[in-house]
Amino acid sequence: MLSGKVKSETANFLEKFFNPESVAVVGASRQQGKVGYEILTNIINAGYKGDVFPVNPRADVIGELKCYPDLKSIGRIPGLVVIVVPAKIVPEVMRECAKIGVESVIIVTAGFREVGEEGEKLEQQVMQIAKQAGIRVVGPNCLGIVVPTSRLNASFGGDLPATGVTGYLSQSGALLVAILDMAKARGIGFSKLVSIGNKADVNESDIMSAFADDPDTGVIAGYLENIVDGNAFVREVERISHDNPVLLIKSGGTSAGAKAASSHTGSLAAGETAYECMFERAGIIRCDSIKQQFDYIQAFVNQPLPAGSGVAVITNAGGAGIMAADSIERQGGLTFAKLSDETVDKLAAGLPPAASPRNPVDVLGDALAERYEFALNVVLDAPNVDAVLVLLTPQAMTQSVATAEVIAGIARGKPAKPIFACFLGAGKVAEAVKVLRKGKIPQYDSPEVAADVIKVMNDYVKWRSRPKRVVKLFPVNRRKVENVIERCLRRGLREITEAESKEILEAYGFVTPKGSIATTAEQAINAAKRLGYPVVLKIWSPDILHKSDIGGVRVGLNNDREVMDAFDLMMYRIPRKLPSADILGVFVQEMCKEGKEVILGMNRDPCFGPLLMFGMGGTMVEVLKDVSFYMAPLTAEEAKQMLANTKTYKMLKGVRGEEGMDINAITEGLQRLSQLVTEFPQIQEMDINPYMVGSEGMTPIAVDARISVEQV
C-alpha cells in the first residue's frame, strides 16, 4: 500500500518520464507500419528538443539519426528508454538498462500478463529486474506517453495532440487512439496522456497523484478497467478531486458481484455498488462513454463552476426551449430558475412584445445577434441564475456566427457564471460552432446533454463544499469481539452463531432482545413466563441461517400452550426439512412490539473494503430493495445521507400523522456498525435485521443478526 510519502515520491519521479533529457527507443525500426518505426517517427515529428537514440543492432542509421547496436554504446544514460522489442527479449533489454543505470522505462511491448500464465511469468521476471535496479516502469502492453507541453510523443497513438489542461490516463491503448482522434475533432487539448497498460509498476494512483501535482494539469480524465489498491486510490483521489475535477470511465463489473453472498447485504451489493460508492466518496465524476467524458471535459476546462443550481435558458425557438426546460427539470438537483419581476421587466422592456421574458426566455425566431446579446446580459446579471444555456436554431433571419461571437464576448466580460450553448443543426451552424469553440463556450448537440453537463458540474460543486469528514469513535469492548471471532475461526466456522453475534453486538453498544435458550418445551414456557408474554421462538442451530425460510421463527406467542405448540412443531418439522442440521433447541425472546423494522448491513468488497447498507428491514428487504450503500468508515452526515437516500426515510420521519422514529439512534447504529467492520477485517458480511427502531428517546434493538467471518 502506498503511504502519503511514497506517493509523492512516485509523482515526483514521474516528472522524469514527462520531461526526459533524452530518449532511447530500443527496437526502433526503419520499416513503416512497425511499432518501432511509428514511435521513433512520432518522437521526431513532434519536435522533441532532447536527443533521440534509436537502438537496433541491425541498422546503422534510421532516417537521419545514428542507430546504436545496444544501450551501452550510446555512451550516455538516456533519460527515458522506450522498449518495443518482442516480449521474450524484454528481460535482456531490462538487464542492460539496469547495468548502465537507466531510471525510467516505458515497455510498449505486449505479450505479458494479458496473454495468460506464461506472459505473467515473463512480466514477473521483468519486474524483478526493475525492482532490484530501482527502475520505474510504465507498461508493459501500453501505447506510451504523450506530453504536448514538452513536445514529447513517445507513443504510437498518432500525431501530437494540442496542448490543454487535461491530463489523461488510459488502461486501454487501443481506446486512446480513438480518444486522441476525437479530441482533435473537438478541439480538446491535453497536458499529458499516459497509457498505463498492465500497470506492473506505475499504476493509476501514481499517475493521478502526478497529475494533481502538475501545474499544467487542471482536469484529470481517464479510462480504467480495474483498480490496483482500492483503499489507497479512494483516499488519494478524494484529496485530488477537491482541486482537480476527476472524470473517469470505468468499464467492467467488480469481482464482488460474482461472489456468492450469504447475507441480504451481500446479495443486494451488486457488481457496481462498490464502484458507485467509491466514486461518490472520492468525488469522481463517472462517464459512460468517451463522448460523454468529452462533453464534461469541455465544460470543466472552459467554464467557471456554477455557484448554485439555478439554470436559465435563452432560445429563438419555443420548442427547443420547452425541451431544455424538460431536461433541466428531469435532472435531479438542478432548478429551472424563476426570474425575478425586476429581471422580467428588464427583459420585457428590451424584447419585442411577442417574446417571452420568463424562463425559458424566447427571443423569437427573428432574433438577431443583438437581441441575444441583450437577453444574455440581463439573464446573466439575474440574482438566482447560476448558469445560462443559450439555444439557437438556424432560422431564416438567424445570425448564427454573429450570435456565437456575442456569446463569447459576453463570457469574456462576465466570467463569473458559466455559459453553455446548444446551436441545433449541422451545416448551418458549423461556422458558429467553431466560433463558440474558439470562444471557450461549450456547445452540445442537444439540450438534454447540456442539462446533464450542468447537473454534473453542480453535483461537483456540492461535493466540494461538503463538510469535513469526521468519523466518531465510540468506546467499545474490542477485546471481547476479538475473542469471539478467534474462537469461531479456530472452530473452523464461517458463520457466527446467534448467541455469539449478540455478544459482538453488545460489545459495540447495540442492545439485543432479552431471552434465553430452551431445550425442552417446559424450559421454553418457563423462559417465556420470565420475559412476559407475548414472546418469539426461534430455532437454535449453527447450521440454519435463514430461519424464517424453514418455519424456524414464530412471533406473537401469547400463552403457555402456544409456546408449547410452537416448540413441538419446530422440533418435529425442521429435522425433516434439514436432516443434517444440528439443532440445539430454541431461543425464547422478548417480543419487540413497537417501532419499525430497518436493516443495517455490511458487505466487504475485495477492492474497496466494507460497504455499509441501510434500508427497510424485515423479510421484504430483498423484494423492495429500498436500500442505500456507503463506504466505511462513516461520518454522522454520511449515515444521515444513507437514510435520506431511501424511501424508508420518509416513513421513519412519520407519515400521515404517525410519530417519527429516532433518526439519530439509527445513524448512531450505522456508525457503530461502521466502526465494528472497520476494526475487524475478518467480518466479511453482516446483517442486523430487523433493527427495531422506535420514537425519539427509545433505544433501538438489534433483534437478529448474521455475521460471517474469514481468517485474514
Add this chain to the structure above:
Amino acid sequence: MLSGKVKSETANFLEKFFNPESVAVVGASRQQGKVGYEILTNIINAGYKGDVFPVNPRADVIGELKCYPDLKSIGRIPGLVVIVVPAKIVPEVMRECAKIGVESVIIVTAGFREVGEEGEKLEQQVMQIAKQAGIRVVGPNCLGIVVPTSRLNASFGGDLPATGVTGYLSQSGALLVAILDMAKARGIGFSKLVSIGNKADVNESDIMSAFADDPDTGVIAGYLENIVDGNAFVREVERISHDNPVLLIKSGGTSAGAKAASSHTGSLAAGETAYECMFERAGIIRCDSIKQQFDYIQAFVNQPLPAGSGVAVITNAGGAGIMAADSIERQGGLTFAKLSDETVDKLAAGLPPAASPRNPVDVLGDALAERYEFALNVVLDAPNVDAVLVLLTPQAMTQSVATAEVIAGIARGKPAKPIFACFLGAGKVAEAVKVLRKGKIPQYDSPEVAADVIKVMNDYVKWRSRPKRVVKLFPVNRRKVENVIERCLRRGLREITEAESKEILEAYGFVTPKGSIATTAEQAINAAKRLGYPVVLKIWSPDILHKSDIGGVRVGLNNDREVMDAFDLMMYRIPRKLPSADILGVFVQEMCKEGKEVILGMNRDPCFGPLLMFGMGGTMVEVLKDVSFYMAPLTAEEAKQMLANTKTYKMLKGVRGEEGMDINAITEGLQRLSQLVTEFPQIQEMDINPYMVGSEGMTPIAVDARISVEQV
C-alpha cells in the same frame, strides 16, 4: 372525435396537399429575407413540376414568374394555396379562397392563437370561413410542407431534403429548420415533412394517418408539444405502429400534473404518467432529443428488426468491447449473447491465438478488414445472435475504410439480422463512416448509444408481437351506480361517501367488509359483537377523507371496553381537530386479518382518459411509490403486466417460504375497476385502498375506497 371513416377521408384529402397540381403563394415577395420570398424561391428551386402563381398586388413579375394581384385573376383554381400575408389580412384571403373554390390551404402566417386572446379570435374567424367553404387548412403559424418525392418545397425551412422513407411532422417550425439541417449532415432523407403549427384544422392524428397510408413512408417521426384528442390519437397510432415504427419527441408536461389531486392515485400520477402510458399502449417509441430520434431513425430505416434479444459484439480493442458489453447488459431486455461452443470453435480456428473467440469477439488491434469479415460472417450465422455490433478503433494497422466496405457487403448478402457499427474516433474514421452510411449501416459515436438503439428496436418487436387485446366485460349492476352518482352530484357532492362507495363497489362485483354505522358507544359495541372481535372503528363523516391522518381509524379492537374507549376518544378529539366536519358517527367493521394490502386506483387524465394504478397498499403507498400505471380499458394481460411492473408483485407471489397471493383475483379486481371507470366518465379519481388480498381461492376485500366525481 374522428371516426375511422373521417380519418381515412382526411388522409386521402392530404394527398392534395402533398401532390398539388399547382401552387399559389399569396404574399409572395421580391424582397430577399422575407418569408414570401423564401417560400416562393424554395418552391422554384426544388424543381416543382406544377404551375406556380405568385400573388401580390404590388408586383407584376417576381423573378421569371408572372405575379397576380389576387387569386381570382389567376383564372384557375390553384391546387394548393400558401398564405404568408400578415395575420389581419388572412381572413380576407380565406374569403377569396372560398369564393374561387380553393380546397387546400397552408397558412404560414403567425400571430394567431399563440400570441393570446386576440390572435385566438382571429384564428376562429379564419377557421369559420374554412369550415363553411370546406377548405382544409394546415397551420396557421407553421413552416409549410415539404415533399421530396414530388419535389415540392412549400416551406421556408431551407433546401429540399433528400428523399427517404421517413415521414416527419413537427409542432415547432423553428425546430424543423434544425431538424432538416441535421438530417442533411447525417444523410437522412424524408418522404414528407409537415409543420403542423397551431393545428387549427389538420392535426397530428390526420397527418399520421396520411403517413400510414402513404406507400412512400415506412417510418413516422415527429415532434409534438400537445395532442388534440388523446383517445382518438391512441387508437389511431396503435393501429399505425404495427406497420410503421412511430418515433416521437414529446415535450412539456401534461395539464393533469398541475391539477390538485385528492387521491393517492391522483398524487402519484405525475405530469408525465399519462404520456408514458399512452406511448406504451400505442407502441410509440419516445425520443428525448432530435439526436436520439435520428439515431433511432437511422436504424429503423436501414436495418431489419432483430428477431430476438441476443447481441454479439466484434471489436479490435478490448476496452471498447467491455464498454459495449456493459452497455448491453445495463439495457433491460437485451441479452449479451453467449456464443455456442461450435461458434467459438469456428472463430478460434480462423482468428490468431491471442484473439478472443467469445463475446465480445476481440479480433485484436492488428486486425485487417479480412479478419473482421471472417468474424462477422461467423457471428452473424450463430444461432442465438439476433444483432451484431461491430466496434473499431483506428489503430496503426487498422483498415477502417476497407472494414466498412466489408461490413456493408456482408449486410447486403445476409440481410436477415441487423448490423450496427461504432467506429470510434473522428478524422481517422471519417471516410469509413461515409462508406458505412452509403452501405446503410447505422454508425454511432459510442457503444452506449448503439446499445440503446438495439434495445429500442427489440422493445418494438416485442410490442408488435403482443397478444391481441381482448377486454373482458363483467356482468355488473350499472343502473345502481348511475343512481348513486346522480344522487351525489345532485346534492353537489364531489366525494362519494363511504357507504355509497361500498354500494358502487358491490355493484361492480367487489366484496366489501361487513359492518354497520353506530352513533353511540353502545351501538358500536353491539355492532362489534354481531361481527365478532376483533373489529375496526372508522370515523363516519362526509367531510373527512384522510381518516387515518386525524386519528379516525382504530384497528384491532379486541373487546367491548376497547370499542367504547375508541369511540369516545374519536368523538372527543376529532371535533377539536376539525371543528367544521359533520360527524355522523362511526363505522364498525369486521377486521380483515389475513392477506396483504394492495391499492387499486384510477386517475382521469383530461387528454387520455382513465389511468389505472396498482401498487403496494396501506398508508405506505405514497412513501414507497411502488406503483404502476396503465390506460383503461384493461385486458387481463395488461392487468397482469401492471402487477409485474411493481416490486410488490414478488411479495405477492410469496417470498421466503410464504404462501403466494391469488394473482388472478387481483387482476380481476383491476379489470372490474377498469370497466367501472370506463363506463362512468363522471368518476374523476378513485382509490381502493387497502384492497386486502389472500391466497388462492380467497376473495379479496375492498376494505376502503375513495371516489370523486364530476358532472360531465
